[in-house]
Amino acid sequence: MMAKFCKTVLILSFLTFGTAGNLQAVPGDFGPADFSRVLTYAHLNYLDRRSIDEERGYVDAARTAINSMPAPLELLPASYLDRRKEFSPFGVVMPGKVLKLPWTDKYVLFQIDASKVEEIRNKRDELQKKKWDGLNQDQRENEARKLKEKQQVQRKVLDDMWDATGFDGQDFTRIMSWIQDNRLRFGTSPESQPQESEEEEEEKPSGPPSMNFYYFQAARGFLKSFDPHADLLDSKVWEKIRKESEDATFEGIGAILRGGDEEDVIVETPFPGSPALRSGLKAGDIIRKVDGKSISNLSLREVVKRIRGPRGTVVSLEVDRPTDLTTREIKIERDVIERKAVDSSYLKEHKIGIIHIRSFLFHETPITEMVREAYEDIKKEAGGDPAGLIIDLRNNPGGDLGEAVRVTGLFMEEERIVTSLKSNRNSRELESDGYPVLPDKLPLMVLVDAGSASASEIMASALQDYGRALIVGDRTFGKATVQQIQPLETNSSRYLVKLTIARYYAPNGYTVQVHGVQPDIRISDQKDGEFPLRFREEDMWHHLPELAQKDPNPQREKWVQALKKQVDPKQAEKYLKEHENDAVRPDYMLQRALPYLKAMIQEKD
Known part of the structure; x- marks a missing residue:
């Protein structure tokens, strides 16, 4: 049944609940030949083959493989090192050391000093709080837009610098050989901690990842260079995603997260009616700490394990809210989360x-x-x-x-x-x-x-x-x-x-x-x-x-304007004001929308 389904389905989902990389579930014998096979299939079947940038694909493949190593490593153009401070939050650079590669000086590895990560994170948090606390709502939104623009500039700068290196398939092969030679040396996370949960213990990888893991991650990176929705999944992970989309009951806070490892852990969305939503957690919130401990550079799986727990217990999340540039602590009482499609x-x-x-x-x-x-x-x-x-x-x-x-x-x-x-x-x-x-x-x-x-x-x-x-x-x-x-x-x-x-x-x-x-x-x-x-x-x-x-559709716009004239928005705002202190927060959008449907019902009658 699985084979038939996979051959015919067209997927439009922009979100998956966990990626192959995060779950560490990859085919045990995925190797260089499979990497090449993925690339061949992608080149033949992608929507716009003319837009495929081969060199950028190899860059993203190599970077993803390096970033997947347990040790905190980054692959960077050598020219970017002088601009790290420019793009670091509040100009506070994450310390570390440069590891030069024997075959080139155009790009390097940068090893972050894991012992300083939490200290630097706290310093950035203090500077952020100091700057944001004095801003009004409009100023916060303006700063948030500037931050987004700065991130786009940073990405463009990195793309241009990588183009200048001439990185190609041979460079990718050298990087994979370097990983092969150094996977034991950099195969342990300096922040590894005992797991607090025994959930899915049989899936927990033992020892440093093997090369099949890195080739799988490299293939994912190459595909994502096409567009952000291309990916590679282990069939077991895909099966789990489908099952959880239909029915995923568990004990926790009720929110979908994304990111992890070198990326921020971001709240994609709290589930409607969930403890997370009732406690004030919002889509786009960036989780910095769980129960007072930094989650910097932890995998998404590890973050989820720290957040989940038995019903009735409380977890504390420290989050940054980019939309208003605030940092806040949110305490959430865990519950049984019944999630049906x-x-x-x-x-x-x-x-x-x-x-x-x-x-x-x-x-x-x-x-x-x-x-x-x-x-x-x-x-x-x-x-x-x-x-x-x-x-x-x-x-x-x-x-x-x-x-x-x-x-x-x-x-x-x-x-x-x-x-x-x-x-x-x-x-x-x-x-x-x-x-x-x-x-x-x-x-x-x-x-x-x-x-x-x-x-x-x-x-x-x-x-x-x-x-x-x-x-x-x-x-x-x-x-x-x-x-x-x-x-x-x-x-x-x-x-x-x-x-x-x-x-x-x-x-x-x-x-x-x-x-x-x-x-x-x-x-x-x-x-x-x-x-x-x-x-x-x-x-x-x-x-x-x-x-x-x-x-534009003038006839529809005319109908919508006529509908608006039948609705007094103040009535909904009055209701929301009266119920703002309810144990369960009112659904602001729903309550504001109901009068328009009532107006449509009156029109019909």
């Missing part, structure tokens, strides 16, 4: 149903079937069709393309083109089935935000283009590319290549790449009603470029 609720006082679709990725039960069951549950509670329905796609990172098309069809009366795929070889249109679960005239609203990506953007743009739903919330993530999961095999195991093979287009012929789906009515999810900076496609390095934006 789809759930539903019914607001009896409003006669409105809500279906929350968290993912379009599944393991055994198709999302289409879950959505049908969710609507039937609403009908049972309502005693028939509700007066209106909300589809909540917030923080839905995407999933299976076919499911996105089929689920969209559940809310349209006729067979319609939901999306079009265009690659360097061909194009094709994907239509809905025309078997809706609700009456065509039933008022429908879709909630979206910056975490709504890929498959959820396909659904939102189709329902908007056909005038079937009012789209409310914030601009979506802006990922309009399709990744295919293709199985390849070593002599004894299987791995999966995740490769961008097409762009997708909305029914009206535009693409939401970078632009995102623009909501009909923009509504904040913040207490103060503001729209802080969010992490989106444009923040990912080497993303595919945007194309022409969607043409």
Whole structure:
């Protein structure tokens, strides 16, 4: 079943719950021949083969392999050493020593002094707090934009410096040989600590990683040089991702994290209703400490282990919030986290149903079937069709393309083109089935935000283009590319290549790449009603470029303006003010959106 599924599925998910590198699950015999095979497959099947930069691919492959070593090492152009202070936070440079390579002086290895990491981190934190505490909200956002621009400049500088080195396939081979000769010497992390959890102990690697691990990481780095969504996965990791997308019950705080190792650990999103969300943790928060201990240079797996724990216990997280440039301590009481791909609720006082679709990725039960069951549950509670329905796609990172098309069809009366795929070889249109679960005239609203990506953007743009739903919330993530999961095999195991093979287009012929789906009515999810900076496609390095934006629709804009005139936003703000001290924080976006759906219901009546 796995082989058949992998050959046919098209994945649009922008987020995975753990990467092959983080889980240390890689095929045991992945070697140089497999690395070459991945490159050959990628060159033949990538969306835009002309855009592939071979030299940049080898640079990223070598850097990823070096960064995967347990010891804190970086591969850098020699010319970058003089500019480290310029790009270091607050000008405080992480100390270390340069390791010169015998065959070149154009690039070097830099070994960070692990004993100084926490000291430097604390120093940066103090300077950051001193600078940020005196800023108002507008000044904080301005500083946050400057920081983002500085990071982009740093990336561009590094790219240009690497281009100047002439790094190529021969250099990559030399780096892999260096790793082979030094993997024992640098095969232990100086900050290694005993594990506090026995969870998944059988997956814990023993001793220094072998060369198959480094070749696997190098292949991942090469693929990611194409665009940020290409990747390489061990089949067991992929199976786990699919299972957890459908049902991942555990004890912890309820949040998706990304990063780790040499990268910051960032909160991708707290789960709705989770202890993390109730305690104030937000998407984009950068975790610096867990229970007072720095997590700098720890793997994502180790960070997750420190955060998870038995229900009823408390974990303390120190986080930086880039959107307002503050540092804060957040204490979270752990609980049992039940995470289903789809759930539903019914607001009896409003006669409105809500279906929350968290993912379009599944393991055994198709999302289409879950959505049908969710609507039937609403009908049972309502005693028939509700007066209106909300589809909540917030923080839905995407999933299976076919499911996105089929689920969209559940809310349209006729067979319609939901999306079009265009690659360097061909194009094709994907239509809905025309078997809706609700009456065509039933008022429908879709909630979206910056975490709504890929498959959820396909659904939102189709329902908007056909005038079937009012789209409310914030601009979506802006990922309009399709990744295919293709199985390849070593002599004894299987791995999966995740490769961008097409762009997708909305029914009206535009693409939401970078632009995102623009909501009909923009509504904040913040207490103060503001729209802080969010992490989106444009923040990912080497993303595919945007194309022409969607043409205006005067008729729809006229309808939306008429709808706005029927709503008094002050009523929602009054409700939120009255409930701001509730044990569970109110859903700011939902409460602000409800009056517009009520206005649509009144229009229908």
